[in-house]
């Protein structure tokens with residue numbers, strides 16, 4: 001990647017269980033105002049933002065073209081607006097491509113999801129499946145993950161005790177993140193005694209229902225310093241979509257994530273992921289996914305997730321100091337949240353969870369049942 | 382909730398999306414569904430390049446890009462459990478009251494397991510490799526639920 005793309009500013013509201021008292025437009029507008037305030041960016045056709053990329057999900061919003069009712073509050077009124085209905089990390093990759101192509105200088109990436117609006121998150125994700133073979137038997141993202149958790153734990157030596165450790169650590173880390181969902185601290189015993197939802201996944205292994213919105217200003221290299229003194233550079237991006245049917249996939253094998261990571265590493269010139277990153281943020285919607293994705297991006301040995309946790313891998317590689325998705329981000333935004341945290345770390349703005357002198361970070365996002373699609377982004381300061 | 386937020390006079394509207402649809406199953410899917418419904422046979426398709434037999438059936442092998450739509454094979458009504466989970470929560474989209482078992486079941490003669498309901502065994506007794514057979518439903522739903530469930534081979 002010869003030309004570079006900068007993230008100049010990030011803005012977010014706090015992750016909460018139920019933002020019933022604010023419409024998603026209001027949540028977005030809070031983020032929008034923060035970006036404008038931080039950077040002074042405008043929306044004129046000459047020098048301003050001409051294109052906004054939004055992230056939203058029709059089913060969670062219960063309205064199709066879920067972006068059409070918000071263009072005015074995200075600065076897209078009478079301008080370009082495009083929507084990503086996938087994890088928000090892909091919106092960041094798309095913004096990068098818009099800028100690298102020379103089509104745009106500046107892109108606002110802005111997304112929201114109110115998981116609390118639907119009576120049942122699992123009913124929403126059941127609709128991600130086809131109506132002939134998978135939807136009728138009741139597949140949703142939770143029970144699909146349960147198949148993957150069983151396959152992965154059998155292969156990697158990850159045990160129920162490891163999962164408990166991951167959950168406890170997530171909540172401890174999230175307590176240092178002012179934007180994280182406020183969850184009561186838990187003990188490993190409490191995690192292991194929490195109700196079994198779809199074995200081996202227990203209630204506390206699964207990310208809680210969460211509402212959130214976030215935004216980023218993405219800019220070409222030439223103009224980045226107009227908006228910030230601390231640009232964070234996108235130096236690599238890769239993504240990969242696995243097969244649709246669960247039975248077609250090696251559920252424990254990380255096929256798509258390995259491909260996504262390799263593609264990002266090739267762009268960023270990374271040959272050894274174990275020494276490459278000061279901060280790693282992985283999109284762990286369920287506890288088993290943290291070591292699994294760590295294997296997939298190559299910071300843990302293949303099939304060695306359990307031993308990697310025992311050897312202190314989560315802290316050694318500074319994985320999910322934000323608390324991770326496990327602490328609570330809505331679906332569609334788990335990966336964008338990871339990138340937000342990586343940016344804050346690389347700007348030195350991560351406060352009580354700051355990794356001193358962080359130079360390079362990996363952020364990961366996933367979309368679809370049991371990690372069907374993965375995206376990996378490499379960020380540097 | 383943010384402490385400074387004024388929530389006086391806030392109204393929350395209750396709503397619902399309930400929208401009937403007609404979905405074409407595709408030609409390959411149509412053959413699979415109608416054969417299951419009318420003949421109680423489970424069909425797969427074979428890729429002649431890699432030899433893999435897919436169920437549910439598809440038009441193209443995802444690895445070889447070969448057109449496999451006409452390479453029908455009748456699979457056995459028996460198979461084996463490859464993976465499973467005991468679903469322990471109730472919800473409107475689920476086909477059974479909790480607890481019930483969802484399993485990845487590979488019909489004999491196929492290479493790809495498919496997800497279906499497993500009955501006739503306690504969740505803590507299920508092991509990968511368990512031999513099971515299809516039990517067809519009394520009444521058709523024109524979906525994969527024309528197999529009502531799988532159960533262990535006696």
Ligand SMILES: [Zn+2]
Nearest residue numbers: 428431442445
């Ligand atoms: Zn083939």
